Amino acid sequence: MNPLNNMIVSSLQLFPKSIVKRFALRYIAGEHVEDAVRLVRSLNAGRIMATVDVLGENVSDKSDAEKSSSAAREVLKVIAENKLDANLSIKLTQFGLNIDKDFCYSNVKPVMDLAKSYGNFVRIDMEDSGTTSTTLGIYEKFRADGYDNTGVVIQAYMRRSESDVRRLIDMKASVRLCKGIYIEPEDIAFKKREEIRQNYILLLNMLLEGGCKVGIATHDDYLIRSAYDAIARLNVQRNNFEFQMLLGVRSDLRDRIVADGHRLRIYVPFGEQWYAYSMRRFKENPQVAGYVLKSVLFGQ
Numbered sequence: 455m456n457p458l459n460n461m462i463v464s465s466l467q468l469f470p471k472s473i474v475k476r477f478a479l480r481y482i483a484g485e486h487v488e489d490a491v492r493l494v495r496s497l498n499a500g501r502i503m504a505t506v507d508v509l510g511e512n513v514s515d516k517s518d519a520e521k522s523s524s525a526a527r528e529v530l531k532v533i534a535e536n537k538l539d540a541n542l543s544i545k546l547t548q549f550g551l552n553i554d555k556d557f558c559y560s561n562v563k564p565v566m567d568l569a570k571s572y573g574n575f576v577r578i579d580m581e582d583s584g585t586t587s588t589t590l591g592i593y594e595k596f597r598a599d600g601y602d603n604t605g606v607v608i609q610a611y612m613r614r615s616e617s618d619v620r621r622l623i624d625m626k627a628s629v630r631l632c633k634g635i636y637i638e639p640e641d642i643a644f645k646k647r648e649e650i651r652q653n654y655i656l657l658l659n660m661l662l663e664g665g666c667k668v669g670i671a672t673h674d675d676y677l678i679r680s681a682y683d684a685i686a687r688l689n690v691q692r693n694n695f696e697f698q699m700l701l702g703v704r705s706d707l708r709d710r711i712v713a714d715g716h717r718l719r720i721y722v723p724f725g726e727q728w729y730a731y732s733m734r735r736f737k738e739n740p741q742v743a744g745y746v747l748k749s750v751l752f753g754q
């Protein structure tokens with residue numbers, strides 16, 4: 455991550471939340487499920503699919519984790535009622551992963567069941583390295599228990615990802631491949647931009663050659679070009695891959711991918727817990743310094 459961005463974002467944390475929210479709204483649909491419905495509907499009108507995420511993470515109280523489970527089921531219900539072209543993304547620490555992994559599994563299970571009854575799909579996001587093994591373990595347990603309507607995420611910056619991908623290929627997993635957003639130590643994670651890109655390309659080729667369904671989640675032109683090349687070279691069927699992008703990031707690229715005839719899904723987060731997610735997005739935004747200065751100097 456860019457050190458200037460880190461500095462600017464650290465100073466943002468001193469601002470009142472009402473000001474930070476003004477910037478955050480670029481990356482989230484709003485605070486309520488109706489906001490997400492409105493946004494997904496407009497994406498769908500432009501032939502873009504969505505994955506909806508109820509914001510929140512690192513829950514330490516069982517009753518909060520249970521509330522996350524109800525909120526996720528509410529989203530699935532709303533998607534079905536409104537006939538939206540959208541699935542659900544969840545973070546396991548929001549469902550109690552850090553409390554107890556068996557509790558977490560049983561708290562996610564009703565979500566998987568409901569998704570299955572609607573013919574919908576649940577993507578399990580990947581969080582920091584302290585949760586990688588347990589997250590993959592819970593994903594693998596769902597698959598072993600017959601839930602084929604779920605997929606997981608692999609982070610290209612993690613050194614372990616190549617061996618994780620080998621296991622996922624054996625299971626014909628549905629995998630979203632991203633670079634990874636959490637700050638991890640060098641002994642377990644690649645740190646240099648080029649190393650992360652090269653590992654991304656390696657893992658992408660492994661997954662496509664291995665016959666996995668792949669969500670190619672990146673806004674990096676270089677990786678998108680490499681993905682186009684790999685898809686053409688391997689003659690990958692249209693339904694076996696999709697591009698995925700975050701709400702509020704690079705709409706120019708989004709339009710180009712759709713115009714090229716590819717499937718594209720946008721990650722649409724909403725909810726009251728927008729702060730931590732937005733801070734991560736700010737750190738990745740090369741223009742964040744400009745936005746903040748403009749707002750401070752001109753009140754825009």
Ligand SMILES: Cc1cc2nc3c(=O)[nH]c(=O)nc-3n(C[C@H](O)[C@H](O)[C@H](O)COP(=O)(O)OP(=O)(O)OC[C@H]3O[C@@H](n4cnc5c(N)ncnc54)[C@H](O)[C@@H]3O)c2cc1C
Nearest residue numbers: 579580632633634635671672673674698699700735738739
């Ligand atoms: C659909 C989706 C789901 C994801 N799920 C996870 C997950 O489960 N776990 C996880 O660790 N990470 C996840 N990520 C985040 C991912 O790991 C990266 O941190 C993020 O996508 C930025 O990496 P990049 O590949 O876009 O490359 P970058 O090199 O970071 O970005 C490429 C270009 O995109 C633009 N850009 C990137 N970010 C922003 C921004 N915030 N604001 C404005 N412009 C920006 C810039 O022009 C930049 O030069 C997800 C990303 C996507 C797209």
